[in-house]
Amino acid sequence: MTDRELIIPDPMQLIVERAGYVPAVKVGKTLYCAGQVGRTATLEVIEDPEEQFIAAWEDLRRVLKEGGCTFEDVVDMTTYHVNMSQHMAVFREVKNRLFPRGISAWTAIGVAELAIPGLLAEIKCVAVQR
Secondary structure, eight states, X not given: OOOEEEEOXXXXXXXXXXXXXXXXXXXXXXXXXXXXXXXXXXXXXXXXXXXXXXXXXXXXXXXXXXXXXXXGGEEEEEEEEETHHHHHHHHHHHXXXXXXXXXXXXXXXXXXXXXXXXXXXXXXXXXXXX
């Protein structure tokens, strides 16, 4: 049996209830984070792209913290982008402001759509607790 812990920050309990998944699963010192997107606490999509991206990064920070990690513990990150060429400059500016540069692998993928209309980016990562 693996040492498996479900990570659900209190403000994200609604995600589990509505969507049926957990924000992260921790196995040993490794934290597997589900994709985080820019929504309000009541799961409404934030319309402004910059504010949406900030909210996604802050939700990721919250999930990492609940799992005993920080941004500095992220070893692999994948981001998914709707209208990538239109929004990447703003996404990158927000990322560079909030997430430490040069500490993890990163793959950015353009997609036709995400799970909810209006979402522009999703951030998924793996972190290893130091």
